[in-house]
Amino acid sequence: MSPLARRRLGRAALNAAGVVVFLFAVFPVYWMVTTAFKPNDQIFTTSFIPFPSPPSMDHISRVFTKGVAGHSIWQYLFNSTLVALSAVVLGAVFALLAATAVARFRFRFRTSFLILLLIVQMVPAEALLIPLFTMVKRLGLYDQLLGLIIINVGLTLPFSVWMLRTFVAAVPKELEEASWIDGAGRFTTFWRVLFPLVAPGLVATSIFAFITTWNEFVYALTLIGDQGKYTMPVALQFFVGQRSTDWGGIMAASTLMTIPVLIFFLLVQRRMVSGLVAGAVKG
Amino acid sequence: MTHSSTLARGGADTSAPSRRSRKRTRRSGLSPKAVPYVLLLPGFLVIAVLLLYPLYQMVEMSFHKVGLRQIKAVNPAPADFVGWDNYSQILDSDLFWSSLRNTVLFAVVTVALTLVLGTLVGLLLNKLGPKMSTFVIVGIMAAWATPPTAQAIVWKWLFDSDSGIVNWTLNLLPDWLSNLLFGRADWSGHPWFNDTLTLYFVLIVAVVWASFPFISVSVLAGLKSIPSELYEAAKMDGSGAVLTFRRITLPLLKPVFSVLVVLSIIWDFKVFTQLYLLAGGTVNRDAFNLSLWSYAEAFSSPPKMGLGAAIAVVLTVILLLITFVYVRQIVKTEDDIR
Numbered sequence: 001m002s003p004l005a006r007r008r009l010g011r012a013a014l015n016a017a018g019v020v021v022f023l024f025a026v027f028p029v030y031w032m033v034t035t036a037f038k039p040n041d042q043i044f045t046t047s048f049i050p051f052p053s054p055p056s057m058d059h060i061s062r063v064f065t066k067g068v069a070g071h072s073i074w075q076y077l078f079n080s081t082l083v084a085l086s087a088v089v090l091g092a093v094f095a096l097l098a099a100t101a102v103a104r105f106r107f108r109f110r111t112s113f114l115i116l117l118l119i120v121q122m123v124p125a126e127a128l129l130i131p132l133f134t135m136v137k138r139l140g141l142y143d144q145l146l147g148l149i150i151i152n153v154g155l156t157l158p159f160s161v162w163m164l165r166t167f168v169a170a171v172p173k174e175l176e177e178a179s180w181i182d183g184a185g186r187f188t189t190f191w192r193v194l195f196p197l198v199a200p201g202l203v204a205t206s207i208f209a210f211i212t213t214w215n216e217f218v219y220a221l222t223l224i225g226d227q228g229k230y231t232m233p234v235a236l237q238f239f240v241g242q243r244s245t246d247w248g249g250i251m252a253a254s255t256l257m258t259i260p261v262l263i264f265f266l267l268v269q270r271r272m273v274s275g276l277v278a279g280a281v282k283g
Numbered sequence: 284m285t286h287s288s289t290l291a292r293g294g295a296d297t298s299a300p301s302r303r304s305r306k307r308t309r310r311s312g313l314s315p316k317a318v319p320y321v322l323l324l325p326g327f328l329v330i331a332v333l334l335l336y337p338l339y340q341m342v343e344m345s346f347h348k349v350g351l352r353q354i355k356a357v358n359p360a361p362a363d364f365v366g367w368d369n370y371s372q373i374l375d376s377d378l379f380w381s382s383l384r385n386t387v388l389f390a391v392v393t394v395a396l397t398l399v400l401g402t403l404v405g406l407l408l409n410k411l412g413p414k415m416s417t418f419v420i421v422g423i424m425a426a427w428a429t430p431p432t433a434q435a436i437v438w439k440w441l442f443d444s445d446s447g448i449v450n451w452t453l454n455l456l457p458d459w460l461s462n463l464l465f466g467r468a469d470w471s472g473h474p475w476f477n478d479t480l481t482l483y484f485v486l487i488v489a490v491v492w493a494s495f496p497f498i499s500v501s502v503l504a505g506l507k508s509i510p511s512e513l514y515e516a517a518k519m520d521g522s523g524a525v526l527t528f529r530r531i532t533l534p535l536l537k538p539v540f541s542v543l544v545v546l547s548i549i550w551d552f553k554v555f556t557q558l559y560l561l562a563g564g565t566v567n568r569d570a571f572n573l574s575l576w577s578y579a580e581a582f583s584s585p586p587k588m589g590l591g592a593a594i595a596v597v598l599t600v601i602l603l604l605i606t607f608v609y610v611r612q613i614v615k616t617e618d619d620i621r
Contacts, residue, residue, distance in 0.1 A: 014410050015415055018415050021423065028426070028438065122603065122606035127595035127598055130577070131340035132337050134344075138356060217559075218555055254433040265428035266424060
């Protein structure tokens with residue numbers, strides 16, 4: 001075989017491998033979405049139906065009108081959005097202040113604080129469930145979305161600070177110095193100079209925190225008892241009945257829950273990697 | 284060059300800005316030394332109250348008997364100190380060994396599979412042309428972005444006994460082959476979630492599916508950061524593909540790998556959401572891992588919070604030992620931390 005033909009063959013093999021990986025990754029998601037649009041007789045079948053024919057909106061409209069556990073899916077989407085947005089906004093303020101401190105100043109406990117951040121990130125959230133549950137209960141925040149919001153701020157903050165500090169550090173210090181020399185105060189410098197430049201990083205960090213909170217399951221499961229206050233992840237399991245599962249409904253709800261995350265993911269994908277592997281990837 | 288000139292410029296007019304800044308600090312009543320602490324305080328308080336204090340409380344609860352009467356919102360009864368009782372109860376329980384086995388075996392198999400698959404796909408992405416590579420990245424992003432609850436539910440549906448596509452596919456195999464491989468020809472109605480082994484098989488598939496994209500994208504980022512001159516030099520010296528990979532790619536990717544290994548171990552050690560949903564809650568005690576067992580003891584009736592906390596302590600200690608390696612690696616590679 002000529003070298004050119006061999007190169008072409010190699011290229012074709014690589015592309016074929018790429019297609020296989022793509023199919024493996026996408027198929028479950030594809031199956032989730034198509035199941036959501038299949039009428040029940042095409043779901044509960046022993047034959048393979050690759051595409052709903054014709055597509056049916058039954059399940060989608062049913063999860064909105066009838067819903068699950070006595071509430072429309074709107075209610076759960078609303079609860080999830082409320083919890084995630086509030087936790088993100090609160091968390092962003094704390095994270096921005098702390099990230100500015102560690103990225104802009106050298107002070108005595110700086111290294112200790114950074115190591116503390118790394119360690120608390122690694123403490124399993126599942127392990128803190130029991131003490132946090134009793135704390136929430138004692139404060140009278142059980143069954144309140146506020147309790148869930150506060151917990152999520154705590155769970156996402158260490159990573160947010162860790163990720164945001166690199167964005168703050170990337171803003172040239174000279175810009176702030178120039179603003180100082182021009183007589184701007186500390187607050188004006190922060191608000192007019194640093195903040196606009198860090199904003200893209202803050203958005204990326206916030207999206208990450210949003211996804212974490214949006215997906216959070218175990219705290220939402222234990223801290224909320226009132227069905228009207230469930231978040232999406234918890235509400236999903238109520239499609240699973242004693243005898244049979246409402247696959248059409250649960251796939252419709254899962255699809256609705258996945259869409260915002262997927263959009264956000266495509267937006268911040270590159271920054272997420274650099275945030276997680278931190279110094280290990282130099283680029 | 285640029286650096287020194289900036290310094291010189293800064294040195295030339297130190298007097299003017301510093302006088303101005305002193306005036307400003309007097310106005311705000313904040314000495315410059317206090318600024319970082321003031322900025323740090325709110326965040327630190329959040330971490331202290333929501334993460335550090337509960338950590339301490341978890342350890343304290345593990346030495347107490349904490350039941351319904353102790354967790355009431357109004358007039359909680361004081362908890363009885365029971366010493367190491369909760370821990371000896373854990374060690375005596377059959378569930379300890381089965382859930383430790385489930386935790387460790389699951390983590391080892393899943394981490395190994397995720398890293399191997401993730402790295403292979405990362406290498407593949409690096410070799411593909413720009414269009415094809417974007418196409419594959421968008422595809423694996425879909426798996427990565429699926430929320431853990433939806434992951435569990437989708438895989439449960441794919442492995443459904445009656446209408447699942449997996450059983451349908453297995454039925455397509457010629458009978459002799461299916462008999463040879465699995466000892467059965469008819470897969471209709473085959474349940475996957477009653478037996479712990481097959482349940483964990485589905486769990487491993489689901490978690491590997493959802494976590495390999497992160498490894499691939501990280502490995503790709505690592506590969507992109509290796510200067511191409513190194514490869515050219517290796518080629519000039521007559522090094523083959525395997526040797527180049529072993530002597531150049533692997534050593535340079537080592538820091539990335541050590542972080543990825545530890546992060547994967549940590550994530551897979553405490554898997555909860557997917558296991559909880561696939562196992563259908565806490566009914567199947569044989570399928571418990573440490574975090575599900577801790578949850579089951581603390582939140583079933585009657586709640587045994589102390590016992591659950593003790594299990595959580597065991598899990599946390601194991602994870603913190605692994606974390607130690609991670610923190611050391613980060614501190615070593617990130618010069619900015621010191």
